[in-house]
Amino acid sequence: MxxxxxxxxxxxxxxxxxxxxxxxxxxxxxxxxxxxxxxxxxxxxxxxxxxxxxxxxxxxxxxxxxxxxxxxxxxxxxxxxxxxxxxxxxxxxxxxxxxxxxxxxxHPAPDIERPSITRRIIVCNQKGGVGKTAITAGLGEALAEDSNTLHPVRVAKALTKALRAREAHPDGAEPDDDPLDIENLPGPGLRVLLVDFDPQCHLTNQLGAAPLPMNGDSLTNHMAGDPKGDLRDLVVSVDDDTFGGRLHLLPACNDAFLLDVRLSAVRAREAALERALAPLEADYDVIIVDCPPSLGLSMDAAAYYGRRRNGESPGQSGALIVVQAEDSSADAYELLTTQIDDLRGDLQVDIDYLGIAVNLYDSRRGYIATSSLQGWVDIKDPRVIGLIGDLKEQKEAVRVKKPLLSYAPKSQQAVGMRALAREVL
Incomplete structure (x- = not known):
C-alpha cells in the first residue's frame, strides 16, 4: 500500500x-x-x-x-x-x-498485497487500563478499511515533533489540527480477525458483540484440547457497512479466567493458541490478539503465537506494546519485556517487537506526561510508532458499542489509528 x-x-x-x-x-x-x-x-x-x-x-x-x-x-x-x-x-x-x-x-486499482504468511500481532502490557483494547480495535479497523475509499491519515509525523508541539501548548490546545500533516489515502483493505483473549471481554463488549456463554464452546476449550465444535462458528462480523465483511471478531468467554489452570495440564502449552487459531489463518491477512494484563501461561502462549515463523520476514508479526505516558506503565513494560526475553531464550525463538503505542496521551497533565512520553521516545528499540490522544470520541464509541473508525472516522484518534496501522504495515 x-x-x-x-x-x-x-x-x-x-x-x-x-x-x-x-x-x-x-x-x-x-x-x-x-x-x-x-x-x-x-x-x-x-x-x-x-x-x-x-x-x-x-x-x-x-x-x-x-x-x-x-x-x-x-x-x-x-x-x-x-x-x-x-x-x-x-x-x-x-x-x-x-x-x-x-x-x-x-491504470486499474492495484491488487491488495496479501501476506504469504498470516501476520500475527500480539497487543500486550502487564498493566491494565492502558487501552490495549482500544488500540487492538482501532488498529484492526484501520487495516480493514476500504481500499477504494479515501480516509484521512496522519503521515510521516515525527513523534518528537508532536512532543515539542504539545510542550509548546501546555494549555492543552491540540496542535495536530494542521491539515498539512494529513493526507487522504486508500484503506489497506485487509481481512482482519480480532481475537479477544482477555476473560474480562472488553473487546467483545466494546464492539457490541456478546461474550460467549460459559457452558458453550470457546477459544479456551480449543486451547485446552477440549473443543465442542468448529472455532470458525464462533466468529462474528463487525460493522459490514463500514468494513465490507473484512473485519471479524472472535469473542471472549469468562472461562478464560481458568485458562492458566487448564493449560498447566496441556502438552506443549506454549503452542496452544497457535494450534487453536491455525485453522482460521487461511481466511485472514492479519490476526490481532488483545491480551490480558497477565504474566501467566496464557501470555506465554500469545507471545509464542507472535513469534517469527520460518520464511517470515522480521517485523511482520510480533508484539505491539501499549503504554501510557506515566511511570507505572514503565514498570509493567519491564515485566513484559523480561517475560518475552525469557521465552526467546527458553524456546530458542525470535519474537519481534513491532513497536510501542503511547495511548491516552494528554499534554494538559503537564511535566509527568511530557517527560514520560520523552522517556518512551528515547527507548529507540523498540521505537514509538503511535501516539493516540486521550479524547472523547473513543469513550463515546465505547458507550454506543461501535467501532471508533465508523463512529468518528475523521476524529484525531481515528487519524492516529490509521497512522499506527501504516507504521505496522
Whole structure:
C-alpha cells in the first residue's frame, strides 16, 4: 500500500487550466491517483497525453452535471489538447472526460498485497487500563478499511515533533489540527480477525458483540484440547457497512479466567493458541490478539503465537506494546519485556517487537506526561510508532458499542489509528 503521494510539481513550471468534470469521474480519479501514489495533475497529464496520441476519440462519457475542475499542466499541453479536441469535433469537457476515463481504464486499482504468511500481532502490557483494547480495535479497523475509499491519515509525523508541539501548548490546545500533516489515502483493505483473549471481554463488549456463554464452546476449550465444535462458528462480523465483511471478531468467554489452570495440564502449552487459531489463518491477512494484563501461561502462549515463523520476514508479526505516558506503565513494560526475553531464550525463538503505542496521551497533565512520553521516545528499540490522544470520541464509541473508525472516522484518534496501522504495515 502506497503511504504517501509523489511530490507535486510547483505551479511555476506548469500552467493552470480550468474546465469541467462530472463529480463521479472526479471522485474516481481522486481515489485511483491516490492508489497509485500520484498527484491528480500527473494523472490528468498522462491521460491527456495518451488521448491525444490515439488515432480517434474514445467512447463518449456522460458529462451531465459537470462542474468546475482546475489542474496544472505542462506548458503547451492544453493547447495541443484543444487542437486535438477541435479536430475530433468534441467539446473540451467531453475530451477531458475521455482523457480521464482513458487513464482510469489503463491504470486499474492495484491488487491488495496479501501476506504469504498470516501476520500475527500480539497487543500486550502487564498493566491494565492502558487501552490495549482500544488500540487492538482501532488498529484492526484501520487495516480493514476500504481500499477504494479515501480516509484521512496522519503521515510521516515525527513523534518528537508532536512532543515539542504539545510542550509548546501546555494549555492543552491540540496542535495536530494542521491539515498539512494529513493526507487522504486508500484503506489497506485487509481481512482482519480480532481475537479477544482477555476473560474480562472488553473487546467483545466494546464492539457490541456478546461474550460467549460459559457452558458453550470457546477459544479456551480449543486451547485446552477440549473443543465442542468448529472455532470458525464462533466468529462474528463487525460493522459490514463500514468494513465490507473484512473485519471479524472472535469473542471472549469468562472461562478464560481458568485458562492458566487448564493449560498447566496441556502438552506443549506454549503452542496452544497457535494450534487453536491455525485453522482460521487461511481466511485472514492479519490476526490481532488483545491480551490480558497477565504474566501467566496464557501470555506465554500469545507471545509464542507472535513469534517469527520460518520464511517470515522480521517485523511482520510480533508484539505491539501499549503504554501510557506515566511511570507505572514503565514498570509493567519491564515485566513484559523480561517475560518475552525469557521465552526467546527458553524456546530458542525470535519474537519481534513491532513497536510501542503511547495511548491516552494528554499534554494538559503537564511535566509527568511530557517527560514520560520523552522517556518512551528515547527507548529507540523498540521505537514509538503511535501516539493516540486521550479524547472523547473513543469513550463515546465505547458507550454506543461501535467501532471508533465508523463512529468518528475523521476524529484525531481515528487519524492516529490509521497512522499506527501504516507504521505496522
Amino acid at each position: 502506497v503511504s504517501h503521494m509523489s511530490s507535486p510539481a510547483t505551479s511555476s513550471d506548469r500552467e493552470k487550466v480550468v474546465s469541467k468534470l462530472p463529480g463521479w469521474l472526479r471522485q474516481n480519479l481522486k481515489v485511483r491517483a491516490a492508489q497509485h501514489g500520484l498527484e491528480i495533475q500527473t494523472a490528468v497529464e498522462q491521460g491527456i497525453s495518451a488521448w491525444c496520441d490515439l488515432a480517434s476519440a474514445t467512447a463518449a462519457v456522460d458529462t451531465a452535471g459537470a462542474d468546475s475542475f482546475a489542474t496544472f499542466l505542462p506548458p503547451g499541453q492544453w493547447e495541443e489538447f484543444r487542437r486535438t479536441a477541435a479536430d475530433r469535433r468534441v467539446s473540451l469537457i467531453q475530451g477531458l472526460a475521455q482523457s480521464v476515463q482513458l487513464w482510469l481504464d489503463t
